[in-house]
Amino acid sequence: MRSSVYILILAISTFLAHPFSANAQCKNFAKKICKLELAPYVHDGNYNAAILTEGEEAELFKTFYAGQEYRISVCGSDALSKIEFIVMDVDRNVLYTNAKDDFATSWDFKVENTQQLIIMVKVPVASDSNEELKSGCVAIMFGLKTD
Incomplete structure (x- = not known):
């Protein structure tokens, strides 16, 4: 009886720790792989990364300051084929979509006025309907140009 309780507690703690472990691995992916794509821009110090499954989307709100030059970089793990990202203003007017730029x-x-923008990432479904949906890490990184 005592060993059954021990196994149950171990199983529950393993189940609860798994999402934290996956998120830690995802942030590590962002630090080691995605951050490199910002060069020569200077990374803003934030690692925005999450595990997404095909068909899912996520949004991030960020303030950009007047007169500054920025780079937005979105990367995903090899399990995901293409990742679409859309930059919108607060009224949801599309300012840029990489779908029109071969992903x-x-x-x-460069922004003329300080403003908050919405960055939406979408993971399109690339698998056949008979296959299981794929999941992977998706990171949104921001860089600032310094002279």
């Missing part, structure tokens, strides 16, 4: 992984731009 480019980064976009460089």
Whole structure:
């Protein structure tokens, strides 16, 4: 009886720790792989990464300051084929979509006025309907150009 309780507690703790472990691995992926794509821009110090499954999307709100030049870089693990990212203003007017740019992984731009923008990432379904949906890490990284 005592060993059954021990096994149950071990199983529950393993189940609860798994998402934290996966997120830690995802942030590590962002640090080691995605951050490199920002060069020569200077990383803003934030690692925005999450595990997404085909068909899922996520949004991130970020303030950009007038007169600054930025690079947005989106990368995903090899399990995911293409990742779409869309940059919108707060009224949801599309300012950029990489779908019209052959799914480019980064976009460089300069803002005239300080404003909050919405960055939406979408993981399209690439698998056949008979296959299991794939999941992987998706990171959104921001860089600032310094002279």
